[in-house]
């Protein structure tokens with residue numbers, strides 16, 4: 143399953159690169175590799191033709207939120223859990239310290255390639271570290287908590303984007319309780335998940351079939367969460383919520399005949415540590 147999850151990170155970068163004006167990620171094209179175009183065509187035919195658009199909107203949503211956060215603060219730590227190939231730090235203020243967490247394979251590869259891209263001036267210089275951390279592993283969480291003591295006086299923002307779908311509800315609970323330990327009052331947590339109602343849609347059923355048939359993955363939990371999960375989350379206040387579909391409608395890039403139930407619509411949650 144690890145390899146598969148890693149592959150999805152490339153696929154998402156591919157999506158963002160196809161419409162970089164919309165995704166606002168000009169650096170996604172650095173991760174393009176052969177085979178992704180064919181894969182995206184197959185996914186469009188078998189599951190949904192709107193996934194590229196929605197993933198671009200997801201990036202735009204979080205980039206907009208991140209760039210408006212704490213412009214006056216000198217010490218900000220951006221912790222991206224399950225960062226894949228997202229490229230926010232290179233578009234954000236150079237004052238921000240970023241730590242990206244992912245499995246070893248992605249962390250090592252991204253570290254090597256971003257150094258190379260920076261040395262060739264394809265990326266601006268930023269303070270970004272890539273750590274090999276399984277965010278669901280209690281031992282890894284304990285080590286991380288210790289290491290992050292060095293950032294005690296920093297304002298912190300945690301982003302967990304495109305990950306919960308791959309975790310069980312018990313794992314999600316563990317990650318979010320760990321985030322509550324890690325963050326101080328007024329720090330920010332940003333999460334993404336499918337709403338429970340998505341489970342009933344034909345497009346979600348096609349997605350599950352696709353995992354089984356094409357990716358040979360039947361063990362994925364396909365987790366969804368109700369909005370009330372975030373409203374009642376211990377240690378946090380829900381400050382804002384949105385979705386890729388809603389943003390697409392506001393920007394008038396989703397044709398009016400498309401209904402929310404016809405797409406894989408991810409919901410976005412911005413929470414503040416109490």
Ligand SMILES: C[S@@+](CC[C@H](N)C(=O)[O-])C[C@H]1O[C@@H](n2cnc3c(N)ncnc32)[C@H](O)[C@@H]1O
Nearest residue numbers: 150151224225226228244245276277278303304
């Ligand atoms: C679908 S990709 C999303 C990547 C990125 N957040 C984005 O939106 O472009 C999921 C990422 O989460 C990582 N991931 C999944 N489970 C993880 C775990 N338990 N610990 C750390 N990273 C994890 C995967 O390796 C992969 O890079």
